Amino acid sequence: DAGVIQSPRHEVTEMGQEVTLRCKPISGHNSLFWYRQTMMRGLELLIYFNNNVPIDDSGMPEDRFSAKMPNASFSTLKIQPSEPRDSAVYFCASRPPLTSGRENEQFFGPGTRLTVL
């Protein structure tokens, strides 16, 4: 089975440019999470969706960040305009329904390493 798929794996861009990160969750999972990981702050939850609906976006740092989940198999995280302090590894994770008995396990993608110059 394919795991969570993220693209691109690496992104280098200049300050002010728009960045779009993509995620395909595991089929059958109904929750999707976007995280940001840095040395200083660790793994931070940005936003999560249940059944394609955004539930909590309180972790989104600024209005420059937006996320969408148009269907059960695709989500995007957009940063516009990007700034050097946005440099981090961005992870997408998906989770099966909590009623499935899978102990609230989240399955992480390989991440996108973003560098904003």
Add this chain to the structure above:
Amino acid sequence: TQLLEQSPQFLSIQEGENLTVYCNSSSVFSSLQWYRQEPGEGPVLLVTVVTGGEVKKLKRLTFQFGDARKDSSLHITAAQPGDTGLYLCAGAGRGSQGNLIFGKGTKLSVKP
């Protein structure tokens, strides 16, 4: 705000040594998980503990959930280079949606 503090932040040991890493909070969690993350990859779930005082073993790894469900420990016996990685604890947040709150992790290096 629910926070999880992990210690030590970094740990470098020789192959064959034993070690314990800790995850502490002032908040009560309904469950707590341990993940391991290798360089260039996302975290992978190792175990979930649910009951206060619960102990779970996974080969050479022993996980314990504190009686008050505020803290947890991970003990590794006879560490091997393959144990190298970032160990993250995560607690189930408040509410019914099941989001996780992660600690910053313990970066373990096991030298041959």
